[in-house]
Amino acid sequence: MTFTPIRIGIPRALFYYTFSTFWETFFREIGSEIVVSQPTTREVLDAGIREAVSEACIPIKVYHGHVRALAGTADFVFAPRLVSVDRRTVFCPKFLGLPDMVRSSMDGIPPLLSPRIDLRKNLLGLASACFEVGASLKVPSSKVMLAYARACAAHKRRTIPWPPGNADGGEERTAPGSPLKIAVLGYPYAVFDRYVSVDLIRKLWALGVDVVTIEMFTDAELNEESAQFSKGVFWHYSDRVVKAGYRCFHTRRVDGVIHVTAFGCGPDAVADRLLDIEASRTGFPFMPLLIDEHTGEGGLLTRVEAFVDMISRVKGGDGA
Amino acid sequence: MRKVTFPHMGTSHIAFKALLEDMGNEVVVPKRPNREILSLGVANAPEFACIPLKITLGSYIDALRRGADTIVATGGVGPCRAGYYTALQKKILERMGFAFEMIVFEPLSTGLWRLIDNIRKLNSARLSVAAVISAVRRCWEKIKALDELERMLHYVRPREVVRGAAERAYNAGVRLLETTNTFKGIAEARDEGLRLLRSVEVDPDADPVRVGIVGEIYVVLEPAANLEMEKTLGELGAEVHRSIFLTGWTQDNAIHEGGGRKIKRAALPYLPEMIGGHGQDSVGHTVIYSREGLDGVIQLAPFTCIPEIVAKAILPKVSEDLDIPVLSFFLDEQTGEAGVRTRLEAFVDLLKRRRESRRGFAGKGVA
Numbered sequence: 001m002t003f004t005p006i007r008i009g010i011p012r013a014l015f016y017y018t019f020s021t022f023w024e025t026f027f028r029e030i031g032s033e034i035v036v037s038q039p040t041t042r043e044v045l046d047a048g049i050r051e052a053v054s055e056a057c058i059p060i061k062v063y064h065g066h067v068r069a070l071a072g073t074a075d076f077v078f079a080p081r082l083v084s085v086d087r088r089t090v091f092c093p094k095f096l097g098l099p100d101m102v103r104s105s106m107d108g109i110p111p112l113l114s115p116r117i118d119l120r121k122n123l124l125g126l127a128s129a130c131f132e133v134g135a136s137l138k139v140p141s142s143k144v145m146l147a148y149a150r151a152c153a154a155h156k157r158r159t160i161p162w163p164p165g166n167a168d169g170g171e172e173r174t175a176p177g178s179p180l181k182i183a184v185l186g187y188p189y190a191v192f193d194r195y196v197s198v199d200l201i202r203k204l205w206a207l208g209v210d211v212v213t214i215e216m217f218t219d220a221e222l223n224e225e226s227a228q229f230s231k232g233v234f235w236h237y238s239d240r241v242v243k244a245g246y247r248c249f250h251t252r253r254v255d256g257v258i259h260v261t262a263f264g265c266g267p268d269a270v271a272d273r274l275l276d277i278e279a280s281r282t283g284f285p286f287m288p289l290l291i292d293e294h295t296g297e298g299g300l301l302t303r304v305e306a307f308v309d310m311i312s313r314v315k316g317g318d319g320a
Numbered sequence: 321m322r323k324v325t326f327p328h329m330g331t332s333h334i335a336f337k338a339l340l341e342d343m344g345n346e347v348v349v350p351k352r353p354n355r356e357i358l359s360l361g362v363a364n365a366p367e368f369a370c371i372p373l374k375i376t377l378g379s380y381i382d383a384l385r386r387g388a389d390t391i392v393a394t395g396g397v398g399p400c401r402a403g404y405y406t407a408l409q410k411k412i413l414e415r416m417g418f419a420f421e422m423i424v425f426e427p428l429s430t431g432l433w434r435l436i437d438n439i440r441k442l443n444s445a446r447l448s449v450a451a452v453i454s455a456v457r458r459c460w461e462k463i464k465a466l467d468e469l470e471r472m473l474h475y476v477r478p479r480e481v482v483r484g485a486a487e488r489a490y491n492a493g494v495r496l497l498e499t500t501n502t503f504k505g506i507a508e509a510r511d512e513g514l515r516l517l518r519s520v521e522v523d524p525d526a527d528p529v530r531v532g533i534v535g536e537i538y539v540v541l542e543p544a545a546n547l548e549m550e551k552t553l554g555e556l557g558a559e560v561h562r563s564i565f566l567t568g569w570t571q572d573n574a575i576h577e578g579g580g581r582k583i584k585r586a587a588l589p590y591l592p593e594m595i596g597g598h599g600q601d602s603v604g605h606t607v608i609y610s611r612e613g614l615d616g617v618i619q620l621a622p623f624t625c626i627p628e629i630v631a632k633a634i635l636p637k638v639s640e641d642l643d644i645p646v647l648s649f650f651l652d653e654q655t656g657e658a659g660v661r662t663r664l665e666a667f668v669d670l671l672k673r674r675r676e677s678r679r680g681f682a683g684k685g686v687a
Contacts (some may be wrong), residue, residue: 053633055624055650081593090399093595097630100591104637116593231407234398266626269368270404277411 005033006137009074009110011066012037014059014095015082017188023078025154026130029147030139035074037066040195044069045293051106057264058293059189060094060101062196067102067109076113076137080129083118089236090120092267113137126152180312183212183248185275186260187237190291197260198291198300207308212254214244221247233274238267245275249284256285256311258304263292285311321346322444325383326392327376328353330541331466332566334498339459340392342501343452344445348388350379353544357382362653364412370622371545371652372538373405380409384418392442395426400596400627402538458506460567462497465510467565469493472517474562477554478528481521487551489516528559529671532609534602535620536628539651540564546620546649547657549664553618556668561614563605564598583608590634599627603634610642615671617644623652645670 008027010016016036027034037044040062048065056064070077079099084090094101099114113136115129122128127148134144182204190196191213204211222243226232233239241259248257259275261268272288279286287307289300324340326333328350337347351357353375361378380391396403406424413420423438443452469490476486493513500509531553539545541564550560568580580601584594587604594600606617619635621628632648639646647667649660 053629055629055632083593093399093597093599093626093630096399096593096595097591097599097627097634100593101630101633104590104634229407230410231395231404233404264368264624266368266401266624266629269366269370269624270401270408273366273369273408274411277415281415 005031006076007033007035007074008113009035009037009067009070009077011063011070011077011079012039013063013066013193014098014189015080017192019155021158022151022155026133026147026151027078029150030134030137030143032137035070037069040065040193042195045195049293053101053105055264056094056101057266058196058262058291059187059193059265060098061293062189062193063098064102064106067106071109074110077110078133079112079114081114081116083116084120085117085126085236087120088232089234089239091236092238094266180208180256180308180315181210181212181254182308182311183244183254183257184260185214185241185244185248185257187241187262187265188214190260190262196262196291198295198297200258200260200289200300200304203301203304204308207305209308212248214240217244217247225250228278233267233271235267238271242271242274245286246278249278249282249286252284255315256287256307258307259286259288261288261290263290285314322390322442323348323388324390324392324442325350325380325388328379328542328544329538330543330566331470331494332463332541334466334494335459335462336392338462338501339455340442342445342455342458343443343447345390345442348383348386350383353379353542358653364416368624369405370401370536370625372402372536372622373409374653375538375542375545376405377409377412380413381416381418384413384420389420390442391420391422393422393424395424395430397427397430398596402597458501458503461503461506464567465497465506465513466494467567468510469497469513469517470562470565472514474550474554474560476517476520476522477551478557478559479522479526481523483555485520486517486554489513489520492516526557528557529615529668529675530613531558531560531668531671532605532614532617533560533562533564533620534598534605534609534617534631535563536598536602536622536625537564539620539622541566545622546651547655547660549618549620549649549660552661552664553668556665558668558671561609563601563609580604586611590638591630595627595630597625597627599631602628602631603638606635606638606644606646607642610638610644614644615675616667617646618667619646619648621648621650623650623655625650645674 010023024034044065045062047068048061048063051068052061052064067077079102081099082091082095099112103112113133115132117125117129119125130144130148131141134141184191184201201211222240225243225246228246233242245257245259248254257279259272261272275286322345324345325348326336333349337349340347357378358375360381361374364381365374365377393406395406406422410422423441425438426434428435439452473486473490480486493516496509496512497506500506533540540562543550553560583601583604586607587600591600591603602619609617619632635646635648647663
């Protein structure tokens with residue numbers, strides 16, 4: 001009798017960019033095969049637009065597209081309900097209802113594995129999510145325990161490939177030590193998805209700009225900005241984006257900030273305005289970049305070039 | 321003297337005005353949201369914020385210009401954006417150059433001390449604890465009475481013989497409540513209002529279809545935000561059953577956000593998670609309405625509202641499983657009255673025809 005491992009499909013979208021190491025290690029250790037959907041393309045986005053509720057944001061539509069791409073190639077799709085990964089913040093309501101949206105809107109997809117991950121009241125929330133998955137796949141708990149431990153270790157050890165989430169991750173940063181440094185702030189699933197972000201990071205490199213992302217700020221650094229808020233931003237990713245932006249405005253260790261925001265993102269209506277107000281208060285070069293399904297290479301490049309031009313002129317002026 | 325304003329939501333300002341005055345404040349009553357207020361909000365709010373943020377922001381600007389120096393509003397701890405709106409609005413208004421104090425009532429689970437502190441700040445008249453409690457209770461009684469009148473209005477309106485008669489009786493009742501502020505006076509005004517509504521001439525043969533309204537609290541409770549949809553529905557001969565009244569919501573959310581066990585249970589097969597705002601309630605109420613045999617459900621949501629987008633993704637499935645038509649409206653500053661009316665007419669028509677054909681089948685079954 002031959003043993004065929006269960007194929008677990010992982011959509012290359014949303015939290016994939018943050019937690020892929022953990023879950024890929026976990027599934028491999030419990031003896032499953034992993035199928036990660038291919039990087040986003042026009043077809044993936046179009047499928048998502050067709051299947052997702054029309055009011056959803058671009059990243060959620062992209063997610064639906066990746067789930068569709070996994071139909072036929074995976075036995076299960078791993079679509080966790082991500083509620084909270086620390087004790088302070090929660091994820092956007094769309095993350096909280098994600099498996100339910102997918103189940104209600106899509107037909108003919110593999111069954112979803114959607115454990116609830118909530119570390120607010122239970123520090124072992126991640127372990128219980130693993131056991132939940134293990135139970136639905138009928139994996140003995142001793143094996144789950146070991147896999148969980150290894151996944152945690154792998155997550156801690158992970159080096160973030162640059163840019164994260166891409167198979168060709170080892171690529172060298174092309175513009176280290178260049179005179180201009182710009183922080184590209186946004187959610188990992190928008191910034192590092194080359195299709196969604198219209199390859200913004202590489203475009204900046206091509207312009208000779210060194211790029212900084214949220215991943216390069218330590219938690220301690222970000223938390224130093226907490227005192228700036230009478231009330232903290234309560235969404236996980238937005239909290240990091242806003243604090244990283246404030247950090248840049250206050251330490252001035254980059255020359256400009258680009259806020260990448262995907263069309264239809266709810267929390268960004270708040271995050272972008274908070275950044276905008278603080279940038280204008282501190283007089284720091286700041287550009288929001290709204291990306292929608294029709295954003296073309298040309299228009300985006302023009303705006304980015306104009307911004308880079310502007311800050312390099314300002315900087316040149318300082319030096320002179 | 322403190323000059324206090326707060327968000328306009330339906331008729332609730334009547335009760336809040338009396339409460340704040342009892343506590344020794346001057347009240348700058350928020351205007352009923354109109355074009356001008358909306359434009360003020362739209363011009364100064366983030367483009368993709370929802371209409372409740374834009375309306376309340378516009379309303380604050382208007383009130384601050386009329387001399388208000390204190391804004392009282394509710395907070396929240398997420399994940400709905402509204403929980404952060406007061407903090408954002410404060411920054412926007414300060415950036416615009418207004419000087420004011422913002423007093424935010426957060427859910428009690430975030431700390432009792434803050435509530436006490438807020439009340440102390442608003443207690444300009446230095447009332448005793450007992451007097452504050454009495455004023456709050458009167459405010460509560462008034463909101464309950466206002467809700468009761470509105471429920472009765474929903475029942476009478478689709479049955480009235482003379483169009484507008486129910487509304488006139490209701491308005492008279494609201495005015496009575498506005499002019500009294502004792503427990504006895506509130507009870508009498510309520511009874512008189514209900515009596516006026518009951519004495520409206522109704523068509524004994526009227527057989528209105530029953531429509532449930534679910535959705536986000538602000539656009540459900542503020543007629544100016546939903547283009548008076550309940551009125552239109554009543555005039556089209558539909559009896560409105562509204563899932564949210566201020567009294568019920570306050571009981572569910574004052575201590576922890578997202579209460580209401582029965583609704584959660586009903587939503588469980590479709591949306592087992594409290595996703596913030598009223599997303600889960602919209603799904604749960606739709607399930608309950610179908611069990612109660614209502615003919616259809618309307619979902620009201622602000623454009624870009626995150627929890628209601630999640631609900632909208634799920635409602636078609638609920639509608640299919642439980643065989644109840646659901647119509648979703650996402651409202652923003654562009655929404656036009658004519659378009660809304662046309663869609664409502666078509667929907668009510670559909671519900672009437674569905675009901676007829678069902679009754680037809682039932683009749684044949686008996687024969």
